[in-house]
Amino acid sequence: MTSRRLLILPIRWRLTLWYAALLMAALLLFGGGLYLGLRQRLYASLDEQLQDRATAELATVRFIVRDGTPVPAPIEPDPADAELFRRVFDGNGGAVSESAHEGGEVPGDDAVTAALGGETRFSTVPVEDGESMRLLTAPIRTDGRVVGALQVGLDRDEVDGALATLLGILALAGPLVLLVAAGGGYLLAGRALAPVAAITTLAGRIDGNDLDTRLDLDLPDDELGRLARTFDAMLARIEDAFARQRRFTGDAAHELRTPLTLMRSQVDLALARPRTADDYREALRELDGDLERLTGLVATLLTLARADAGRLAPDRALFDLNYTIASIIEHYAAPVAAATISLVDASTPTPLVADEDLLTRALINLVDNALAHTPAGGSVTVGCQVEGATVRLWVADTGGGIDPEHQARVFDRFYRVDAGRARAHGGAGLGLAICKAIAEAHGGTIGLESQVGQGTRVELLLPTSH
Template structure:
């Protein structure tokens, strides 16, 4: 009967299979502070060793260095009296012995100095590296305190204008941009949820009234459909406005040379049918060749938003004037209507987002939205300014000022009066 074979593992093969546990170093040895300390101490130790080694070699090569190897006996006399025998050596032997003792003392002194330098440099390196890395710890603490919903923390590092200060300023600038981006995102969501609530409620109410009421006739259903159509049109216009203001907040835009008068003319073509339908006269006074650096579609939309308000508010049979021209170092385009005008107290707030203006005749809210806020945003993103000139009962004039390319005088303020 055969014995079952037993597979034997050698001690060497078993050792190979066992995982090798490396000793774990303390946590501080993995820090930049520790590495800087070791680097500083090592450089100082090597420099000191080179200096002491150079001195030792110079002393060693200045002459022979060895103990006294050959001595002589001599008779010693004090005056004429014989004292006894003494051991003497030649002068060269004595000088070599002195050099030998000096080298021995220098070696012992060098070892002591190197040990002291090593210990002192480690302590000084640890302290100095800690002071040098203090701004980094401030940056790390600030970054740890920042939350996704709160980007208000800033480093605001003080001290000399060095690389770490530049790093802290760069991080603060990045946080500013992130904070602005998140703020714009929250504002977009808040605006959308606030403004879409009303048309959605209108759609829901009309649909419920038609679908649940069995006795509703054809006319009621037609009115419900018209109500839903108006609500969806309002929603579409609102979404387009929100997308426009969000897109203009983007950091990178394809700006190029464009004709301001051409953008205004395209906006006039877009609103001409609606103005004719309401019995309004659309008058154009556009000077061609007004070149600005900007986004053609954005500027066309700005003029279009002004025309949209004018067509909606101007009484039938009145005139709307769209003009463009140049005044010194500034290019301009303007929209003037003969509508109800805007109260003096409201003119400073008319460009706010979703601000509702009080009617000058009925006292009720007469319009609201993002239109004028988008106009101001587009103009300011092109380095321009928007002005309003209005009187109650006489109409309003909105002027969009843009700095002319290669302006000579460099005037930072446009003219204070309306150009038309």
């Protein structure tokens, strides 16, 4: 099976096949090692047995003198030891005596010549019926001279039979063990992958109407357990994103509908009966105010949409934030005088590489918000300073403050602490959301500190260069 075909299989089958392949390799190594090790040990034991028997036989060899030369005497057969084959040769390599062998004649070999040369040698020769015999041929010495050779042998049928039995057991048991283990591996793989199957089933079933569904699998803290918990956390984030998107869409539709409804009412009223030119001009002025509010709201929504898409790219340039704050305070001089509110400049020279237009917009939103919530006789402070590689920009007021339960959500879109008051001042609940988007577009952060009855302070932390 090619690697491409293997990848087509389900992961459960792939795991099972890999497990079976590794197990088969392990069984082959184990079986082969066991067979070869036992074979070597049995053959070594057979050689040791032959060595001992040859030593015992050499000790019983008798000699006779022929033509003045001692030669080995024939060995008498021992009926009690019929399994041992014995053969005696004289100094010329001729057989002096030979015991009978049930398997037929035992052929000679070159070991006799080697033994007459003083060398002891093991050899294996074939006999009838496909069997073999292990032979040991040793020199026969007297007075330090080699006068013949002794050859003893044992059939290897018992050893070969034991090895054949072992090989048969391995050949039969190996596939059975492999089959059972592969079946167990398939079941274990299925059980191990059950959370993945559950995730797949749930993911295929979820749509926008049941994002509150969770796996809630009771798994240990392993890879699959972390995967299941990560999937649940992802569903929670998606559910929250969908909920915020729905709220955003609903609030945007509501905010857009309000000025459109007012505009429609003004048009209907103006067309209800003939009017003077001054009446029409007044109606157009009112329509112009509503259009201005509508245009601003749409621009704000587009800015937030660009921020969500990562396309709110600041046009960075070097400027001094101190001058920008001074210009904004000068712009608000008349309104704050009329409202008897002090607008304090607490800025210091603050060179900054950023988008001045975006930061001006953020400051105007913050100052508008602070002035809207500061009573007569109160004060609003705008300041900035450099702190290392960071610029701190803040707007603080002495208004009524924000309750702790609202502080975590004031940067959410369309969120109003006091909806009625915000609408009275023309607010849509997007000012702080825009400020947050501008801060994040510059690689900075925005935060809020507030105490009920004492006031609120909003701070932006921005890098001096980015």
